[in-house]
Amino acid sequence: MTIDVGTVAMIPLESITISERARKEMGDLNELELDMKESGLIQPLAFQKTDSGYLLLAGGRRFAVLEKNKTPLIPARIYDRELSELEIKIIEKSENFHRKDFEYYELDVLTMEIHRMKQELHGVKAPGPDQDGWGTRDTAKLINVKSPSVVVDAVKRAEAREAFPELFDSCKTASDASKVLKKMDEALIKQTIVQKLESDKSTGTLTQLSKCFIIKDFFKGVKEIPDSIMHLVEIDPPYAINLKDKKKKDGESKYMLQDYNEIDVENYQLFMANVFKECYRVMTNHSWLICWFAPEPWFEIIYQELNNAGFSTNRMVGVWAKGSGQSMQPQTRLANSYEMFFYAWKGQPALNKAGRSNLFNFPPISGQHKTHPTERPIELTTEIYNTFAFPGSRVLIPFLGSGNGLISAHSLGMSPVGFELGKSHKDSFLVKVHMMK
Numbered sequence: 001m002t003i004d005v006g007t008v009a010m011i012p013l014e015s016i017t018i019s020e021r022a023r024k025e026m027g028d029l030n031e032l033e034l035d036m037k038e039s040g041l042i043q044p045l046a047f048q049k050t051d052s053g054y055l056l057l058a059g060g061r062r063f064a065v066l067e068k069n070k071t072p073l074i075p076a077r078i079y080d081r082e083l084s085e086l087e088i089k090i091i092e093k094s095e096n097f098h099r100k101d102f103e104y105y106e107l108d109v110l111t112m113e114i115h116r117m118k119q120e121l122h123g124v125k126a127p128g129p130d131q132d133g134w135g136t137r138d139t140a141k142l143i144n145v146k147s148p149s150v151v152v153d154a155v156k157r158a159e160a161r162e163a164f165p166e167l168f169d170s171c172k173t174a175s176d177a178s179k180v181l182k183k184m185d186e187a188l189i190k191q192t193i194v195q196k197l198e199s200d201k202s203t204g205t206l207t208q209l210s211k212c213f214i215i216k217d218f219f220k221g222v223k224e225i226p227d228s229i230m231h232l233v234e235i236d237p238p239y240a241i242n243l244k245d246k247k248k249k250d251g252e253s254k255y256m257l258q259d260y261n262e263i264d265v266e267n268y269q270l271f272m273a274n275v276f277k278e279c280y281r282v283m284t285n286h287s288w289l290i291c292w293f294a295p296e297p298w299f300e301i302i303y304q305e306l307n308n309a310g311f312s313t314n315r316m317v318g319v320w321a322k323g324s325g326q327s328m329q330p331q332t333r334l335a336n337s338y339e340m341f342f343y344a345w346k347g348q349p350a351l352n353k354a355g356r357s358n359l360f361n362f363p364p365i366s367g368q369h370k371t372h373p374t375e376r377p378i379e380l381t382t383e384i385y386n387t388f389a390f391p392g393s394r395v396l397i398p399f400l401g402s403g404n405g406l407i408s409a410h411s412l413g414m415s416p417v418g419f420e421l422g423k424s425h426k427d428s429f430l431v432k433v434h435m436m437k
Contacts, residue, residue, distance in 0.1 A: 010073040015053035044075040104174040111154040115139045218398045221419040231393035239294040240268040276309035286347035288388040313344035353387040371428035372402035382408040403429035
C-alpha cells in the first residue's frame with residue numbers, strides 16, 4: 001500500500017475552514033502556546049484542498065494557537081486528491097493518538113471509532129489467516145500498540161462506558177475502568193452489547209455465524225437434520241467428571257459456569273451412546289467424527305460406544321499438547337498438559353492433510369480471555385478441521401460451548417451448524433466475533 005504524504009506549503013490563515021472536530025474540548029492552550037513560541041511549529045498541520053480554500057484535517061489545538069496569534073501563513077501538509085468523509089475522520093482521529101493530553105476514555109473512544117471506520121473503509125476481516133479486510137491486529141499497528149488485546153480491551157471499555165456511563169464516573173485511569181468491568185455483571189454487559197448487535201440488520205460474518213449457533217437441545221435439533229449430509233462432526237461433550245465444581249475451585253467466572261451442563265455419571269454411557277447414534281445417522285457414507293473425552297474414567301467406554309454405533313476407530317487417539325499443565329494435587333500428581341480425542345470414521349474417508357501426526361501443539365487460552373470453561377483455541381480447532389475435512393464440507397457441532405468451532409469452520413470455507421442450551425454462551429460468542437472483526 002502506497003503512503004499518501006501530501007505536499008507541504010504555506011497557506012494563508014483566512015483561506016482555512018474547520019469542520020466538526022473529534023476533540024470537543026481544547027483544554028488549556030497556554031502550555032502549548034509557550035512551547036510553540038520557544039520551539040516553533042515542529043510539524044505542519046494537515047489540510048485538504050477544496051474549491052473555496054483549505055479544510056483542516058488534523059492539528060486543531062495548534063491551529064487554535066496560530067489563529068490566536070494571527071499568524072498570517074500556516075505550514076501545511078496538503079492532500080490534493082479528494083478524500084472521502086471517512087478518510088478525513090480517520091486522519092484526524094489517528095493523529096490524536098500521539099497527543100499526551102487525552103484522557104484515557106477519550107483514547108478508548110478514538111480506538112473504537114478508528115477501528116470501526118477502518119472496517120467500514122476496508123471491510124471486516126473474517127476470522128482466520130490471510131483474510132482481506134481490517135481487524136484488531138491492523139488497528140493495533142495503526143495506533144502503535146504492542147498487542148491486538150490492547151485494542152480489544154479499549155473497545156470493551158468504550159462500549160461498556162457508552163452503555164453504563166455512570167459506573168465509570170470515579171475512574172481516573174484505564175486500569176480503574178478495567179477493574180470496574182471485572183466487577184460489573186458480565187451478563188448485563190454482554191446482553192446490552194448483543195442487543196445492539198442483533199438490531200443490526202446488515203449481512204456479514206456475524207449474522208451468518210449467529211444463524212449457525214442454535215439455542216436448542218441437541219437431541220431435539222438433530223431430529224431436524226436429514227440423514228447422510230454431514231462430512232465432519234466434532235463432539236465436545238460434558239465430561240461427567242464433576243468439572244463444574246473443579247472449575248469453581250480454580251476461581252472460574254460465575255457467569256461462565258452458570259449455563260454449563262453436566263451429565264450424571266450413572267447416565268453418561270447411555271447419553272454418549274445416543275449422541276453417537278444420532279451423529280452416525282446424519283453423516284455421509286465417507287466422513288469423520290472427532291470426540292473429546294476424559295480418559296479417566298471414560299477411555300474404554302467411549303471407544304466401545306463408538307464401535308457400537310457403527311464407527312471404525314482405534315486407540316491411537318489425537319492429542320492436544322498444551323505446553324503447560326494443571327494439577328489439583330500438585331504434591332502427589334503430575335500436572336496434566338494434554339487432552340485427547342478419538343477420531344472415528346464412517347465408510348472410508350480421506351484426510352485433507354495426509355500423513356499429519358496425531359499431535360497438535362497449541363497453547364491454551366488464558367483464563368481471562370475465556371468465554372467458556374472448556375474453551376479451546378481457535379487455532380487448534382481450525383487445524384483439526386483442516387486436517388480431517390475439505391473446503392465446502394458440512395460440519396456438525398452437537399455441543400457448541402464457546403462456538404469457536406463455528407469460527408474455525410467458517411474461516412476454512414466450510415458450512416457449520418451446532419446446538420447449545422445456554423443463551424449466555426451465544427451472547428459471549430456474538431461479542432467475541434464482533435471483537436474479532
